[in-house]
Amino acid sequence: MPADATRPGAPPPPDEWLVAADGFVPKERYTDPGFATLEHERMWCRVWQIACREEELDAPGAYAEYSIGDESVVVTRGDDGALRAFANVCLHRGARLVDGPGCADAGTLRCPFHAWRYDLDGRCIEVVDAEDFVALPADLRLPRVRAEAWGGFVFVTLDPDAEPLADFLHPLPEVLGPYHLEQMRLRSFLTTVLPTNWKAAVDAFNEAYHVQGGHHQVLPFVDDVSIAYELLGKHAHYGRLPGARRALRPSPRLGIPDDEVDEAMILRAMVAGLGGAFLGEERALVDDLIEVGPPPGQTLLGAYQERRMALLSARGLDVSGLGADQMTSVEDLYVFPNVVGPVYPGSAILFRARPVPGDPDHTIHDTFVLEWPDPAAPPKPAKRRSFPDWQARDWGTLTTQDYENVARVQAGMKSRAFRGLRLNPRQEVNLLHMHRTVDEYLRAPAATGGGR
Known part of the structure; x- marks a missing residue:
C-alpha cells in the first residue's frame, strides 16, 4: 500500500483490493494489515457505530467506553439527562480517562495519572498545580464526538461531518419499529476475542446458506x-x-x-x-x-x-x-458495518464485531442479549463480562458452531491456494452488499480527525 494511502487526497485503494464487477471478493480484505489500516481510516473513522445501550447510562454521571481500533470514546449522561460523547484521552499527556463502564466521581471524569478533572460537558475544571503551567488555554475541553440514540442503542461517529444518524439508518427504523427495541433491556453483555477477521465474524450471522452445513439441527423448523x-x-x-x-x-x-x-x-x-x-x-x-x-x-x-x-x-x-x-x-438484522443478529418479538441477540488494532486475524466479538422486561420484576442492570479465551465458555450450540467455523475460515484463507470469496448471489447477497458498501467508503477521501 502506498505510504500516503490513508491521508486525505490520497489515491484510491488498489483495484486488487476492491470487489470485482462479477462479485469476486479478494481474500486480502480479510488478511492484509494494509487493507485493515485503510479500512480504519476511510470507513471506521467515518461511520456511525453502536457504542452501548441507553440503559447502561441510566443516571447522570454514568458513562461507557467504546473503542474502535486505536480510537476510544467515552459516552456520558449529563446532569441535564443529555447524552454526550468525547475522545477518551486526557489533554495533559494522553492517558485514557476511563476503561469500561462506570459512574463519574462527583460528576467529574478524573485522569488516573495526574488527576486532571473534566466535567460531564467535557470542560477541564481542575489542573493540579495549574500555576506552574505557561500559556495553558483557559477553556480546555475534551474533543466532542457526535452521539445519537435509536432503538435503545447509543451510536457514535468520529466524523464531525457524517450524515445524521436517521439518514444513515434509513429505512431500518421503519422495518424494526414494531419490535420496540428501545423498550427492551440488556439482559447480558458478553465479550470475547475470536481468531478471525471482523468481517468473517459478521458474515457467519448474515446469511442462512450455511444452516444446512453448520446448523443441521435446526433444519426441522427452518x-x-x-x-x-x-x-x-x-x-x-x-x-x-x-x-x-x-x-x-x-x-x-x-x-x-x-x-x-x-x-x-x-x-x-x-x-x-x-x-x-x-x-x-x-x-x-x-x-x-x-x-x-x-x-x-x-x-x-x-x-x-x-x-x-x-x-x-x-x-x-x-x-x-x-x-x-x-x-x-x-428478523435477522444487519446494521452496517458490524452488528448482526436475530430480532424476535420480545427479545433480540445482536453480535458486534470490532477489529483488533494491527491484527486482521482477530476480532473483538460482543454479544448484546436483550429482552422485554417483566413489569412485575424490573430487570437488574446487566454486568459486562469478558472471556478473552472464547473456548473457555459454553456459548450455546448455535453460536459455538459459528465460532468454530469462522476460525476455520480465517485459517483457510492463509492458504496460497485460496484467492478470494465466491459468494452465492442470492443467499449471500447481504455479504456482497456489505463489501460493496465498504468500498464506497474506501473510494472516498479519508476522514481528517475525530471529534470537534
Whole structure:
C-alpha cells in the first residue's frame, strides 16, 4: 500500500483490493494489515457505530467506553439527562480517562495519572498545580464526538461531518419499529476475542446458506431454502418467507411432505434450537400446548402464535404492528458495518464485531442479549463480562458452531491456494452488499480527525 494511502487526497485503494464487477471478493480484505489500516481510516473513522445501550447510562454521571481500533470514546449522561460523547484521552499527556463502564466521581471524569478533572460537558475544571503551567488555554475541553440514540442503542461517529444518524439508518427504523427495541433491556453483555477477521465474524450471522452445513439441527423448523433477503440502504435483513408460505416449517432439504409435517416436533425443535431467545413463560407455553393440544379448529402452530402474542401483550409489548406469523419467525438484522443478529418479538441477540488494532486475524466479538422486561420484576442492570479465551465458555450450540467455523475460515484463507470469496448471489447477497458498501467508503477521501 502506498505510504500516503490513508491521508486525505490520497489515491484510491488498489483495484486488487476492491470487489470485482462479477462479485469476486479478494481474500486480502480479510488478511492484509494494509487493507485493515485503510479500512480504519476511510470507513471506521467515518461511520456511525453502536457504542452501548441507553440503559447502561441510566443516571447522570454514568458513562461507557467504546473503542474502535486505536480510537476510544467515552459516552456520558449529563446532569441535564443529555447524552454526550468525547475522545477518551486526557489533554495533559494522553492517558485514557476511563476503561469500561462506570459512574463519574462527583460528576467529574478524573485522569488516573495526574488527576486532571473534566466535567460531564467535557470542560477541564481542575489542573493540579495549574500555576506552574505557561500559556495553558483557559477553556480546555475534551474533543466532542457526535452521539445519537435509536432503538435503545447509543451510536457514535468520529466524523464531525457524517450524515445524521436517521439518514444513515434509513429505512431500518421503519422495518424494526414494531419490535420496540428501545423498550427492551440488556439482559447480558458478553465479550470475547475470536481468531478471525471482523468481517468473517459478521458474515457467519448474515446469511442462512450455511444452516444446512453448520446448523443441521435446526433444519426441522427452518426453511433455509426459501428465506428472503432484503437490502435496506446500507443495511440488510433476512428471514421473511416470500408469499404465503409458513414462517416455521421444515427445510425442503429434508424432503418432508406438507401433509406429514409434525407441528409438535417443530415446536420442540424450535425451543431446543433457539432456547436462549425465549422467555421462560414462552417455553412453558410450548410444553403446555403439546401436552393438552390446540383448541378445536386450530392448528398447534396457530394456537402457539395466538397465545404467544397474548403473553407478550400482557407483558406490555405493543404487538399491534406484528402479525401472527412473526410470532414464529425471526428478523435477522444487519446494521452496517458490524452488528448482526436475530430480532424476535420480545427479545433480540445482536453480535458486534470490532477489529483488533494491527491484527486482521482477530476480532473483538460482543454479544448484546436483550429482552422485554417483566413489569412485575424490573430487570437488574446487566454486568459486562469478558472471556478473552472464547473456548473457555459454553456459548450455546448455535453460536459455538459459528465460532468454530469462522476460525476455520480465517485459517483457510492463509492458504496460497485460496484467492478470494465466491459468494452465492442470492443467499449471500447481504455479504456482497456489505463489501460493496465498504468500498464506497474506501473510494472516498479519508476522514481528517475525530471529534470537534
